[in-house]
Amino acid sequence: MNRRRFSFHNYCAGLRAMDRVSSFGLLSLLLIFISAVFVAKVDAEGLTPLKRQKREWIIPPKKLRENYNYGNVVIAKIRSDKETRTSIRYSLIGKGANMNPVGLFTVDPLNGDVRVNGMLDREETSRYELQGVASFMNGSLAEQKVDLNITVEDENDNDPVFQIVKAGSVFELSKKATFVMKITATDADIGENAEISYRILESSPMGDMFYINHETGEIFVKQDSLDREMHASYTLKVIGSDMNGKVGSRTGIGSVVINIMDVNDNVPTLEKPNYEGSVEENTINVEVIRIKVVDLDIEFINQLSVFTIISGNEAGYFLITTDEKTNEGALDYEELKELDIKVEVRNKQPYHLSVQSVGSTVYPIKIKVTNQLEGPKFKPAVKSFTISETSTIHTVIGTYAAIDEDTGKTATNVRPITPAGAEDMDSPSPSHPILGT
Ligand SMILES: [Ca+2]
Ligand SMILES: [Ca+2]
Numbered sequence: 001m002n003r004r005r006f007s008f009h010n011y012c013a014g015l016r017a018m019d020r021v022s023s024f025g026l027l028s029l030l031l032i033f034i035s036a037v038f039v040a041k042v043d044a045e046g047l048t049p050l051k052r053q054k055r056e057w058i059i060p061p062k063k064l065r066e067n068y069n070y071g072n073v074v075i076a077k078i079r080s081d082k083e084t085r086t087s088i089r090y091s092l093i094g095k096g097a098n099m100n101p102v103g104l105f106t107v108d109p110l111n112g113d114v115r116v117n118g119m120l121d122r123e124e125t126s127r128y129e130l131q132g133v134a135s136f137m138n139g140s141l142a143e144q145k146v147d148l149n150i151t152v153e154d155e156n157d158n159d160p161v162f163q164i165v166k167a168g169s170v171f172e173l174s175k176k177a178t179f180v181m182k183i184t185a186t187d188a189d190i191g192e193n194a195e196i197s198y199r200i201l202e203s204s205p206m207g208d209m210f211y212i213n214h215e216t217g218e219i220f221v222k223q224d225s226l227d228r229e230m231h232a233s234y235t236l237k238v239i240g241s242d243m244n245g246k247v248g249s250r251t252g253i254g255s256v257v258i259n260i261m262d263v264n265d266n267v268p269t270l271e272k273p274n275y276e277g278s279v280e281e282n283t284i285n286v287e288v289i290r291i292k293v294v295d296l297d298i299e300f301i302n303q304l305s306v307f308t309i310i311s312g313n314e315a316g317y318f319l320i321t322t323d324e325k326t327n328e329g330a331l332d333y334e335e336l337k338e339l340d341i342k343v344e345v346r347n348k349q350p351y352h353l354s355v356q357s358v359g360s361t362v363y364p365i366k367i368k369v370t371n372q373l374e375g376p377k378f379k380p381a382v383k384s385f386t387i388s389e390t391s392t393i394h395t396v397i398g399t400y401a402a403i404d405e406d407t408g409k410t411a412t413n414v415r416p417i418t419p420a421g422a423e424d425m426d427s428p429s430p431s432h433p434i435l436g437t
């Protein structure tokens, strides 16, 4: 009533002012008149803009459980105090109300009761930011929109899932606590429901060779006796339990492969305990024998061997080399000889610390020199004869016999030949050696 009187009062004041007559005054009065009418009209909607009652437009933030059927339960209520004086219509806007997923949350337009019409999935949407709207019957807003935030509380409804990881690798004989690799699982839940505790379930081949940090999933060497020559790879089955592994946790299983890398911890040996070879005499630079190395290490670099003749070759008749393609030792013969030689074999690459001795093995090699049918030879290669000036032609001045080296005796069935450029043996010249008689 005050209001209306106030409005009316303004209107009358305007009329009185008009009596005073002035064109400026007329304009001022007109403004006052318009103002008065506006106030009166607003007042007709039943509002009290100058003095307002305590507002009741409440929505506490709401927490709702995922995977829970709330049925007909009122999960929140929006209410404007203006509903006590005029008809108000309530509505909800936002994703989950008037936007996808449309209708998940609805409000009773008459009493403001908010309900949820389906089960919530926190892993899909963890928070809904809705707004409550209070409108007059003509559609205009009765209040400022009010935020209605709904947080979805997590339920432990997801198992840990292991990521696929590349195989890890570690050298054999690595020390205890050597880091190998890390395996992790993820969990779509949050908080403790996603806190994963790791444990090695089993190892293939069996053996308690590794341990896992249960919090980080880092895998380390447990025993310093990994032996690639025994097991070149391990497959570990790892279990991840959420809730830090507490009773009632959910679990996931993962597996990792750990390849064991080679170190040079094996001394090479030869295939056989001793060797025998043969070579024709008078030949040089021929391969007498090939000896094969056995080395349990895998990487060629840890197998590659060098050979040393440690005895029997004092005169240096033999040469032994490594065929780097096949890792075989090739014994070459360089001059006639018959010998028992001893060969030592060791890796080219330094040995791992675990190899106690210097690591070489000595092998005997017997070389038989087979006889080659040899031509006669003159010994010495050049022989001088003295001849008197008075000697007559066809006089025997001496003998120069070829020796059969196979027998050491004078060669038989020998026919003299004339070297290129020499004169016929029947008419020897003093300037040439006599090649035969
Ligand atoms: Ca969950
Ligand atoms: Ca979980």
Ligand SMILES: [Ca+2]
Pocket (backbone or CB within 6 Å): 264, 265, 266, 267, 268, 295, 296, 297, 302, 303, 347
């Ligand atoms: Ca080796």
Ligand SMILES: [Ca+2]
Pocket (backbone or CB within 6 Å): 172, 228, 229, 262, 263, 264, 265, 266, 296, 297, 298
């Ligand atoms: Ca090895």
